[in-house]
Amino acid sequence: MRSARLTGAGLVRSGGPGAAGEPLLLVAHGSRDPRAAEATRALARAVAAARPGTPVLASWLDHTEPGPTEALRGLAAAGHSGVTLVPLLLTAAYHRRVDIPAAVAAAHQAGSPIRVRVTDVLGPVGTEADPALLAGLRRRLAEARPGRFDALVLAAAGTRDAGARGSVGRVAEALGAALGTRTRVSYASAAPPAVDVAVARLRAGGARRVAVAAYFLAPGLFHDAVMVAAGEAGAVAVAAPLTDAPELVDLVLRRVDAQPCAGG
Known part of the structure; x- marks a missing residue:
């Protein structure tokens, strides 16, 4: 069973102690390969550096802790009333349509009162590639x-x-x-x-x-x-994977700043 603790799970705060701002939860697919988790943590650090004052947490749907349900429960326990969840996915397939909504629902069913806004995936929205x-x-x-x-x-x-x-x-x-x-x-x-x-x-x-x-x-x-x-x-x-490329950081933050998409 996954732990709900956030210690060592990739929470990054920029702007010093007590930084205020609704946290961001980056949710990656997950892999048995430890390089994948480290790449997600690197992206979380880069996003935090680009958005001072915003706590940024990495989580994974499989293989690496914490999962999004546990991360949401931990954020709620830490006193956060809302969070923006960013699916680190390049297509809006099964993981976006099923796994992420299920993780959010499980957190709410467990009694977590946190409000969750889910953004679009990082791949094309509609007919255009970003x-x-x-x-x-x-x-x-x-x-x-x-x-x-x-x-x-x-x-x-x-x-x-x-x-x-x-x-x-x-x-x-x-x-x-x-x-x-x-x-x-x-x-x-x-x-x-x-x-x-x-x-x-x-x-x-x-x-x-x-x-x-x-x-x-x-x-x-x-x-x-x-x-x-x-x-x-x-x-x-x-070519190498995108990992923490500056353009990917920019894309994550523009997904965060956009209007919420349907279904979370």
Whole structure:
């Protein structure tokens, strides 16, 4: 059973002791790989630094403590009357539609009186990919130093949700348009094509230098597998996950400052 204590769980306060401001709860997917949790904590620290006076807490849906229910209970016990929950998710699939509302409901059923406002996910809202998200992907791609490339694969974790895959496709289309490059999508699980297949198809179609942009928030087994498979297929570079990129911090805070989305 998860503990409701916040000690060591990633609560970050900026602005010194007694900083006032409604806390932010960042909720990540979670991974067995400890690098993923550390990436989420790094993002929480960066968000706190960008929003002085606001307590920022990281939590995870699986594998790492605290879970969002326990985090909400702990915040309520600490005297907070309200919190803004930010789903650190790139698509509005099962975790956003089911897991997060269930976690909030469980906290309320346990007697936590805290008011919870849930923001949109970090991926596209409606038909548009956020410029900050695209800028973060471009930053990580430039850091990978691929040099000149004539085709690009956007590698994502994968989902069986057709609507979520459509949102990944919109990001790929917008990123390709911004870079003036042919772009295809690949998935590490749940849906085809795999990244090596996508790279091979682009090379078979005449592309000589194919780069891979990583549509991941944190490192882990999926990103590791993408790096290996893409390299074996002849990709010239694979970008790192977004982690705590400044553009991602900006996107989180703009989700916080936007009007609340439906359903929490």
